[in-house]
Structure formats: structure tokens, C-alpha cells
Amino acid sequence: MKLTNTSMNKFALPCAIALLSCAAYSGLFSMPLWIGGVIDSYDISSTLAGYMGSTQLFASVIAALLAASRIDKFGLTHVIASGLAVIVAANFISATTDNTILLFAGRGISGFGEGLLLASLNNAISRTDTPDKYFAISQTSIALFGILLFAATPHSITQFGVSGVFIMVVITASIGFLALLIFNFSSIEAIKCAIAPTAVNTKRYLLPLLSLGVLFIGCQGAWAYMERMGVEKSLSIQEISFFLIIGQLLSLAAPFSATRFAAKFGRKMSITMGLIISGSAVLLASQKIANESFFVAAGIFQFGTLFIVTSFYGFLAAIDSTGSSVTAAPAYLSFGSALGPAAMAGILRVEGYPELGFVIIVIYIIAVALLYAFSFDDNYVTSSK
Template sequence: MNNQTRLNERWPGRLALMVAHCAGMVDLVALPVWVGALISHYGLTPQRAGALATLFLLGAVAASLFWSPRFHRARPALVAPCGFALAALAFVGLAGTGDFALMALLHALAGAAAGSALSMTHGSMGRSRNPHRMFALAGMALGVFAIAFLGLTPGLVATAGGAALFLVFAGVMLVAAAVAAVAFPTGDAAAAGTGHAAAPGRLSTAVWFAALGIACMGLVQAMLFSFLERIGVDRGFTPAAVTGVLIALGFVNLLPAPLAALLQRRWPARRVVLGGPVVQAALALTIATSSGYLPYAIAGALFAAVMIFTHTFAFGLVAQLDPGGRALSATPAMLMVGAAIGPLLGGTLVQHAGYGMLGSAAVALAVLAVYCFAQAGRHPATAAAPT
């Protein structure tokens, strides 16, 4: 770890990071139900529903950009539980209002609070002995969480209304706050006493290219995923059939993180991040243009898994480029600056050009992502062996 504060790794701390990752990355699992509930239960247009999800993600981006340059002197074990607790309060407020302006404000506040906690989580993962493996463990936890969330929440929202969704979110954040308060890991005291982590250098150009590549994939993920449920409904598939795709997606999401951990030393991260955007765009194009249920179902079930698998390798890649954790504390900004644009952009394209335009936009963004990852892969640090 080269004079950086190394994470004090014990299993309670790892489990706390896994729970915090699930809560902070709830959008990666919940966007179809989230946007669908805003449209069907609150009567919002696709554009306005997407805008609310965008405000949550923009809040997370702003928080990540605030904390990233300050991560080396922050107290993650304090910021993380406080952030999740504040997010829980914001979601409780959302469950009690239907006023669009107030909903917009509370979405932004919830995003900023959860994004602060997630920045501390990912920055702490970056200080672990093997960031790639730690992120893969968190991805496995997210897969389990996705099964539970997507198996239970759509039916609950259908019967109890949109407010139930926000109460579920509040419960998720409250659990994460409690776990983080009890077990969130701290830096190793001996390493912290050296003082070397107090003055990080400038981030390399390769890190910025990698960040932009991740942002492009996050944009495609959010843009398509936000409307996965609505695409199925508007094409005449039964609610049970669409819910079946979401449940299948949850089970499929169990696979990419452990697979990424197994392949860490076999597949070079540079090649994985080049292929990920291409596969993601192909699935997005299938979802956006196919009129048959089988192609829609297969592509929909696999769609999020590509992001989880590729992002695990990208996380390890950035950890090699900046082992102190500062760049990785900006992971929410890398991922969510694209994801923040996604729901609003997707809603605008759907409202004015139809679902097919989502596929075309995904292909264009994949080209940009491949270029950025190719530039990041030219940095000599990417050839280093995993720690």
C-alpha cells in the first residue's frame, strides 16, 4: 500500500462495507421500480420522473466531489453512519408528500447524504489489501440484496402505493446507518501514525480517463435501466412477466462479482473494461428495439450484471493507479455523474423520440467509453500485479 493508511481488515468491518455498498448503490437495483412508481403512482411524465431520480444521483455526485479531495483527512466511520441516517430521514419525508417541488428537494438531499456515506465506503475499500476482491465481495452482497428487493418491492408498491417504496428505501438506509455505526472499519493505527496519507499528489491523466469511461457506462446503465419496467409494460407484456425479468435480474446479479474475483489474475483489467461497454450497448439495443418478450427478458436479466462485472475490474484498475483511496472515494461521482444524467436523458428521449432512441444513444456512449478506457490502459501502472 506504499505508506498509505491501510484498512484495518476484519470480517465485521468487511460486512459493514458490504452493507454500506448495497445501501449507497440502491439506484443500481431500484431504478426501474423507482421511476415506474413515480410514473404510475404519482402521475408524473417520464421526463419529470427521470428528473427526480436524476436529482438523487446529482446529490450523490456533489457529495462525492466534495469528499474525494478531503478523504485523506476525513473520518469515514463517522461520516458513513451519519450520511445513511440523514438519507433515511429524507426518504421518510418523501413517503409523506406528493408535492413535486418538495419531492425534488428531498431527492437531492437523500442523494447527497447517501453519496457522502458511499464515498467513505468506496474510499475505505480502496485502502484494503486487495481492493478488487473487496469490491467483488460488495458486489456479491448487492446481488443478494437485489433478489430480495426486486422480489418483494414491486408487489408491495403495487398494493400499498408509491409511498411504500420510499419507506423501503428509508429502512435500507437505517439498517446501513446502524451497521456502519457499530462496525465500519478504520485505518490501521500504526500506518495512520506515519502521516504519509496527509498530502496526496495529483491524480494522473489515466485516472481521469478511467473515470470518464465509468461515467459513460453509468449513463447507459441508468438511461436504459430506468425504463426497463416501462418498456415491458408499454409493449404489452403482463405485469407478472415484467416482474419475472426483474427477479431473474436479481439472481443473475449474484454471478458477476464472484466471477470477477475468480478471474482477477486471469483476465487483464485493461481488456475487460474495453469489452464491457460493447456488451452493455448490445444488450441496451436489444432491450430498446426488440418487440418480442424472449429477447427483452434475456437482455434485461443480463443488463445490470455487465455493469457490475466491468465496474469491479475498473475499480481494481483505478486502485492500481491511485492506491491511497482518494480516487476511489470519488467512485460515486465517476459512476453517478453519468447515472445522474441517465434518467432525465432517457425520459427526454422516450418522450420525444420513443424507446428505440435509447439504443442508439447507448451505442454512441459505448464508443466514447471504449476510447476512454483505451487511453487509461496505456498508463504503465495498469500492468502492475494485483495487490
């Protein structure tokens, strides 16, 4: 049984998904901004800042795994509310402290809240009859949020320092509570999904989930240091933010473009196309070529990322009708994302950004190999109508 597009949820559910998506991904999207900010404000190394980002993402992994096995017990509404509350509290701590240890703790707590919210959001979407559509709505909402975030960041950082970034996350998560008023999530809690993957499911869907995790080692590793790559090319924070905004504008077209591309060529090819776009952006940003290359990189990187995520979530929802793999997906995504900044920080201790770029490309190739090693029925290839 799936949630259908009745008149009651025709507008309420998309609006709720949009609000929760912005809150769930606020920490992830703001990471390159606050990583650069804490390096400057706290006078810490790029390596330590990268480990701080990884702390946030590892906490997200733990929370997503816990949520995936407990949503039926506690209910979607309670898990969503808990995730939002934790994000608000953690980022308030991060915005008001000048202690590095407390900042570390704040990032970890924020990640835990994000993991709860991501898992419950994916779980809710997997219960609908058109998950591709709602994943596209989710990713488009995130792109819009990114535009607002990068537009407001230069002024916010000027006024409040790095605390301004955390304050914006607090505001975003607080607004997210409106989703619980707009849509009654208890109405879909009766629609059962196999939240905890069985041993059979875990084995069957392990390769695509591992592919997603490996993919985001590279993807989040690149995103965490995207701002620093721009600085390395002698660009100002205003220039970097401007072109990241352009990238967010372009990425608005990515989710529904991915859905259309998958319908014609299949989800695996759609994921691969997203990786090609993302990989091109990484090389343009990281290599010692014309400074203008960063503008192109910033313009297409987020497009590629949202193209990948929309395609991958739709792929998982299609191959596993129980919803277990797509509910567990945030844990794998977050685990890969957590390893990304830490791994790239380790590389930057001995190498530069050009070498980092090539490492990310190798990671992408490994992710594609894992994806294509997974075999599935032909009727899973095309996108949901």
C-alpha cells in the same frame, strides 16, 4: 500502509462493507421502480420522472466530491453515519409526501446521502491490501440486495403504492447503521490515502475517470427506463419484476467472475466484456423484437453492470496506489448516472425506445475509446492476487 486481513477484521469488515453497500446503492437500484411508480401514482410524464432521477444523482455527485476532500477531516465513521442518516430522512419524506416539489427535494437529499456513503465506502476499501476482493464483496452484496428489492416490490407497491419503494430504502439504510457496530472504521482512519487528487493525479487519471462517467450516462440511462421498456413490450409489472429478480440472481456471479476474468485478460478487457454484455441487454430490451427478448435483457443487464463496476474500481485501485482516483470515482459515476436519465428523457421526448437503445450503444463506444486512450504500466494490467 494497507489494512490487512487480521482475525479481527476477517469477518467484521466484509459484513460492514456488505451492509453499507446495500444502503449506498439502494437509491440507485430502486430508481427504475420508483420512476415507474411516480409516473403512475403522480400522473407525471416520463420526462419529468427522468429529471427527478437526475436530481438525485447530481446531488450524489456534489456529496461525493465534498466527501472526497473532507473524509480525513471529519473521519470515515462520521461521514458514513451522516450519509446513512440523510438517506433515511430523505426517503421518509419521499414516502410520506404527496407533493411533487417535496418529492423532488426528497430525491435530491437522498442522493446527497448516497454520495457521502459511496465515497466513504470506496475510500475504506481502497485502504485494504486486497481492494479487488472487497469491491467484489460490495458488488455481490448489491446483487443480493437487488434480489430482495425486486422480490418485495410488487407486494410493497400493491400495499403502499410508490411509497413502498421508498420505505424499503429507509429500512435498508437503517440496517446499515449496524455496520458501525460491527466494524470500527476508526481503526483504518490512520491508514492514509491521498483523498483529494493532486493536479498531477487529476491529469493522469482523468481519461479513465471520464470513461467511467460517460459509461454510466448510458448504463444508468438504460437502467432508469428498463421497467418502462418492459411495459412497452406489453409485460405486466409482475413479469418485469420476476425477470429482474432472475437478472439479480445471475448477477451474483458477476463480481468474482470479473475479478477472475481481469486476472487472466486484464482489467481493460474485463471492463470491455462487461460493456458488451450490457450493450447486448440494452438492444434486446429497447428494440421492437419479440417480447421474450426483454426476459433475456433483464437476465443479463445487471450481470454486465456489476461486471463493469467491479472491474473498473479494481482498475482504478491498481493504477493509483494513493486511492485518490477510486475515492473520486463515485463522483464521476454519479455524474454520468445523473446525466443518463435526463439525457434519455430528452431523447424520449422526440424518439422512442429503439432510438434510445442505439444512442446508448454509441455512448458505450465512446467510453471504451476513452478507456483505451489511457496508457499505463504493464504491471497494472493483472488483477490483484
